[in-house]
Amino acid sequence: MISVENLSKNISGKEIIKHVDFRLRSNMITALLGMNGAGKTTTLHMLATILKPSAGRVVMHEAVKDARKEIGFLPQHPTFHGWMSAREYVTMAGELGGLSRGDANVRADEVLMQTGLERSAAQRISEFSGGMKQRLGIAQAIIHRPKLLLLDEPVSSLDPQGRKDVISLLSELKKKTTILYSTHILHDAEQIADDVLMMHKGKIVAFERLDELMQQSSNRTKFTVHAEELLDDWGVKLQKRYPDWTIHVRESKADIEGPIEGVEMQAKVMESLVENRVAIRSLIAGEGSLDELFREVIKRV
Numbered sequence: 001m002i003s004v005e006n007l008s009k010n011i012s013g014k015e016i017i018k019h020v021d022f023r024l025r026s027n028m029i030t031a032l033l034g035m036n037g038a039g040k041t042t043t044l045h046m047l048a049t050i051l052k053p054s055a056g057r058v059v060m061h062e063a064v065k066d067a068r069k070e071i072g073f074l075p076q077h078p079t080f081h082g083w084m085s086a087r088e089y090v091t092m093a094g095e096l097g098g099l100s101r102g103d104a105n106v107r108a109d110e111v112l113m114q115t116g117l118e119r120s121a122a123q124r125i126s127e128f129s130g131g132m133k134q135r136l137g138i139a140q141a142i143i144h145r146p147k148l149l150l151l152d153e154p155v156s157s158l159d160p161q162g163r164k165d166v167i168s169l170l171s172e173l174k175k176k177t178t179i180l181y182s183t184h185i186l187h188d189a190e191q192i193a194d195d196v197l198m199m200h201k202g203k204i205v206a207f208e209r210l211d212e213l214m215q216q217s218s219n220r221t222k223f224t225v226h227a228e229e230l231l232d233d234w235g236v237k238l239q240k241r242y243p244d245w246t247i248h249v250r251e252s253k254a255d256i257e258g259p260i261e262g263v264e265m266q267a268k269v270m271e272s273l274v275e276n277r278v279a280i281r282s283l284i285a286g287e288g289s290l291d292e293l294f295r296e297v298i299k300r301v
C-alpha cells in the first residue's frame with residue numbers, strides 16, 4: 001500500500017536519514033524500533049508529509065486525491081488547545097481531515113468511546129492527565145478514518161493498563177488501516193506487530209516479518225554470567241575460535257550467545273566457563289525475545 005524508496009533527509013548539512021527503503025503491508029502493523037536518535041521521528045514526519053525528504057519518495061499505491069486526508073498522525077509530543085473540550089478538539093480534527101460537520105460530530109463520539117474517553121468528552125483538555133492526552137492524540141489521529149495511521153511512541157507515557165488498551169485498539173484498527181508505529185517498548189511490539197523495522201543511525205538495519213524474526217531467536221543459546229568473573233581475554237579467545245558466538249556485557253552481567261545447533265559447541269562454552277571458575281547464572285536455549293534480537297542486530301552493524 002505504501003512504499004518508501006531511497007528516502008534521505010539532510011538537516012544542517014548532516015545526513016539524518018540515509019537511503020531508506022521499505023514497504024508497508026496493507027492492514028498490517030509495522031513496529032518501528034530504534035534507539036534514541038536513530039531517526040524514527042524524522043522518518044515518520046516524512047511519511048506524514050510534515051517534513052520534505054531531501055531525496056527519495058513515499059509512494060501511495062492507491063490513487064488518492066490528497067494524501068494528507070488518508071493519513072492519521074500522532075506526534076511524539078502532541079500539543080492541544082487546553083481550553084477546548086475533548087469532543088470539540090476531535091471534531092475540529094475530523095473537519096480538518098475532510099469530514100463534514102455532521103460526520104465529524106458522529107465520529108467524535110465513536111473515537112472518544114474507542115479510546116476510553118467517553119466520560120471526559122465535555123471536559124477541558126487542560127484538566128487531562130498525560131495518559132488521557134495520549135488517548136486524545138490517538139482519537140484525533142483516527143477520526144477521519146485514515147488508510148494509513150502513523151503513531152510516534154503511542155504507548156510511552158501510558159501505565160500498563162493504558163498500554164494494554166492501546167495495543168488492543170491498534171489490533172482492532174488494523175482491520176481497516178495500515179499502521180506504522182514507533183516504540184521503545186519491545187515487549188508490546190512482540191504482542192501485536194506483524195512486521196518489524198529496525199533503524200540505527202539513520203539506516204534500516206532489519207526489516208522482517210515478526211514471526212520470521214522470532215524464528216531466528218528460537219535458534220539461540222544464551223549463557224548469562226557475572227561480568228566480573230570473566231577473565232579479560234576469555235571473550236576475545238572465544239570469539240576468535242567461534243565467530244558465531246557473541247558476548248554482550250550489560251552492567252554487572254554478561255550474556256554469551258550463539259547458535260543453538262551443535263550440542264558440542266554449547267558443551268565447549270560451558271566447559272570453558274567451568275574451567276575458568278565462572279558460575280553460570282542462567283542458561284536459555286531455544287527461546288529469545290524481540291528485545292534480545294534487537295540488541296543482537298544493533299551489535300552486528
Ligand SMILES: Nc1ncnc2c1ncn2[C@@H]1O[C@H](COP(=O)(O)OP(=O)(O)OP(=O)(O)O)[C@@H](O)[C@H]1O
Pocket residue numbers: 011012016034035036037038039040041042043076
Ligand atoms: N531539526 C533538527 N536539527 C538537527 N538535528 C536534528 C533535527 N531533527 C532531528 N535531528 C537529529 O537527527 C537524529 C534523528 O532524530 P529523530 O528524532 O528522528 O530520532 P528518533 O529515533 O525519533 O529518536 P527518539 O527515540 O529519541 O525520539 C538525531 O541525531 C537528532 O539529533
